[in-house]
Amino acid sequence: MSERTKVEVTLAVNGRPYRVRVEPRRTLADTLRDDCGLTGTHLGCEHGVCGACTILADGQPVRACLMFAVQCEGMDLRTVEDLADGDRLHPIQQAFWDNHGLQCGFCTPGFLMLAAGYLEQNPDPGEDELRAVLSSNLCRCTGYQNILKSVRQAAEVMRA
C-alpha cells in the first residue's frame, strides 16, 4: 500500500496520545500491537470469537480485532498494560495470580480486561451473571474454574 492511502489518527491509549499513520483497513488490534508497541493485547482468532484481544473502549469491553484504528479517534482506550500501578498489581491481576487463574497466559489479558471493565460497572455480580459474562472469552488451559474464582476474589477486593 502506498503512503497515500494511509491516514493519520491519534489514539488515546492508557492516557497517552499515540499519533499513527495507518491504512483505513488496519485493525485496532494490529495498530495497538505494531504501531503503538502494546503487544499485551493478543490475537487468538481475528474473527471476534475468542476474546483474547479484549480491551476497554470508553470503559466498555470490546474486541480490538473487530474494530479499525480509524474508528477509535477520540475514544478512551485501555489495554492490559494499564492495569498495574507500577509494581502494584490491579486486584484482578493479583486475583488471577493468587488463584492460579492462568496457565499459558495467552488468553489472560483478554479475560483481565473483560473482568476489569465489567466489575467497574457491576461491582457485585451474581454467579449466573458472572458466568454469562465470562463465557464471552475462550481459554484452552484452565477449564475456567480458577478464572471464575479469580474474578470473584477481585470483585470482593474491588468492593472493599
Next chain:
Amino acid sequence: MSYVGSSVKRIEDRPLLTGKARFAADLCLPDQLHMRVVRSPVAHGRLLDVDTSEALAMDGVEAVWTREDVRDVPPIDFRMPWVEGLERFRQPILAGDHVRYVGEPVAIVLAEDLYLAEDAAELVFAGIDELDPVVDPVAAGPGAIETTVVEKAYGDLEEAFGDAPVVVEMELAVGRHSGVPMETRGALAHYDATRSVLEMFGAAKVPHHNRAAIASMLGLPLGAVVLREGHVGGGFGIRGELYPEDVLVCLAALRLGRPIRWVEDRREHMLAANHSRDQVHRIRAAVEPDGWIRGVIDEFWVDQGAYLRTHQVTVTELTTSMLPGPYAWPAYRSRGHVMLSNKTPCGTYRAPGRYESTFVRERLIDVIAHRVGLDSAEVRRRNLVLPERMPFKRGITALGTELTYDSGDYPGLLDRTLEYLDYERLTADLSRRRSDGESVGLGMGFFVEKSGLGPFDGVKVTVDEAGHVLVITGVASIGQGVETVLAQVCADTLGVGIESVRVRHGQTDDLAYGMGAFASRVTVMSGSATLIAARRVRRKALEVAAAVLEADPGDLTIDRGRVFVRGSAGGPAITLAEVAQRLRPGLTGGDPGLTAEGWFTADHMVYPYGIHAAVVRVDPDSGLVEVERLVVCYEVGKAVNPELVNGQIAGGAAQGIGGALLEDFAYDESGQPLAATFMDYLMPTIAEMPEVEVLLLEEAPSPLNPLGVKGAGEGGITAVGAAIANAVADALGCPQEVTRLPLDPERVRRLAADRA
C-alpha cells in the same frame, strides 16, 4: 521450608499478567519481511504451474517461492520413527506434483508488510487439475492408501474365544479433534552474520530436536542454528512440532539475508496445524457370564490425513499399547491400520491414543455389563489388574519401552471413587429422577495413563557469587508451570528460598541436549534431573563450607542459603554466595564455580491412573447434553505442586468435554473442511463447564524416579469422552447405541428419537 508438595504460587506469572510476555507474534526485528503462505484450496489434485507474476509485480513484494525454489530441501523427517520404510509419506515443505489437502502450502510470499503480503498471496494462482479426494479412508476400500499396520498381541486368543459363552462386538468411533491452543503458531528467523548463526524465535515443545532437524535440512552445522523459546500459548501436543512453515522461515532468512516473520492466522491453524484422534474401532470381547473378560480383539483404522508428519505412527502405536488399560485381560490383539486421506495431517493431541482407546474400552465394558446383567462398576472391578501383580508386565511394548505398570492399587482407586460419589445413593437418586421424566445418567471411565518418557533430560544448577540460583533445563515451557515446579525442587534440595531461583528453558545454546515437553515427562524427567544437579551443588557447597567452618560436611545443613552446623543456626555460618566466591578459577583445585549438571535417564515410563465419572442431563428435544458433574480421581504418586496438578486436570477435563460433545473437524464429500473458524469448531466456554471435582491421590509413588512422581499433564482428559458417553447411554436408556464422539446435539437427538 518444604516447597515440594505445597501449592507455591507460580513464579512465571507476573509478565503474563502485565502484558509484558513475549509470545511468538510479539517479536519483531529491524528490516524484517513478512511471510504469507499460499495454500491449496482443493483437497486433491495435480499441481500444474503456479503463476506468481502478478504478486511479484506488486510494490513491496520481495519474493514469491514455489516448489521450484525449494527442490533441494528434503521433506520433514519423523521425530518418532516407530516403523521403517514410511519415508515416502513425509510432507514436503511446499507441495510438489500434487496437492493433498485443503491448506497445504503451495507457495510463499515475502513482503515488506503483513497486509501487503496477504494481498499479494491472493494474486498467486495455482493451476490444479482436480482429482477425486479420499475423505473416508475406512469406507474407501482399496482406493485408500494404507501406510502400515501396527499390531500388538499377547495370550491365546483361540482359547479365549473358542467356546466363549458371551461375545460382545461393537463399532466405535472418535471424531477429529485437536489441541487448538489459543496462540497460533509463529516464527521469526534471522541470520546473525556476526556470529554466523541462524536464529529462530518461536520454538516450543522440542527446540533441541527441531534445531537438529533444521540444521540437517538446510545443510548447516548444528552449532550454526539456535532455537529460542519465548512464551508459548499452549501446547497440547500440536504446538512446537516441526512444520513446513518453520523451515520456510529459516530458509528465507538464510537466502534473503533479512529477518523473516511469520504469524499464522486462526483459519490457517485449523487447516494446517496437526489434527488428531479420528479413529474407527471394531472390537470384540470374549466374556464369561460373571463378567470376566477372557480376551479382546480390536481392529481399528486411523485417518492420518494427507501425510505422515513428525509423529509418524505414534498415535496408532499408543492406541494399540494402551487399549487394555487397567484390565488383566489374559489375551489381547489390536491391529491399527494407518490410513491416508485428503485431510489435514495428524499428530498427537493430549492423551493421544488413550482418549480414543479409553472411550472404546470403557464403552465396551458398559455394554458387557449390560449383556451379562451386572453393574458396570462391578464388571470393572472383576477385571482389574490386582495390586499384588505390580509391577505388572503386559508383555507388549509402548513407544519402544516394555509396557510395565510401575505401581498401583486399581481396586483401591475404584473404592475411593465410589465412596466419594456415594455410588448407591447417587444411582438411586438418578433412577428416581429418570422415573420423574428427566433424562439423567451416570457414566464412568477407568484409565491408565503413561508419562515420563525418557530416555533422558538434563539440568544445570548454578549459584552465583551473590547467591542467586539459575536452573537451566533442556525441557520446554508450554504454559504448564515448569519454572515453578523446577524451582520448588531446586530450592528444597539446595536449601534456598524459592525467590532466589530463576529457571531458563528452551534455549538450544544453553545445554547440549534437551528432550522437550511432551508425554507428561517434564516433572518426571527434568524434576528428577533438577534434584540430581542440586544435590551435586549442595555436596560441593558443603565440602567448601566444611573446610571454612572446620566441621564435617555430614554435620552441616543449608537453610535459606546459609550453611551451618546442624542444630546451631545461630553459630558460625557461611552463605552460598561466599562459597561461590571461594570457587573462582585459581582459588580452587577442583572444577571452578558452584555449579553442576544432573542427568536423569529412564528406560521405562511411569503409569498414573484414574477414574472419570460424569453425571449428565440430556434434553431429548434439543439433543443438548449438560454435564452436571465431572469427577476426576487421579493417582499421581506425588504432587510437587497440588494446585498446578489440579489446574492441569481441570484444563484437560475441559478439552475432554469439548471432544465428547462439541469439537469435530468435519469435511464435506469434496474434502472441504467444514470447521475452519471458531464459529464452526466449537470449544467449551465456561458455560459448558461444571466445577470439576478433583480427588488427587498420592498413594502409589513411582519407584522409578527419586521424586516418586507420575506425570499429570494428560490424566484430566483421558476418560472424559468415555465417561460422558456412558452417562449419555445411561441417561437415554440405550446402553449399546452410543458409539461415536462427539455427541453433538444432532447425534444425541437422533439417539433420543430412536429410543422413543
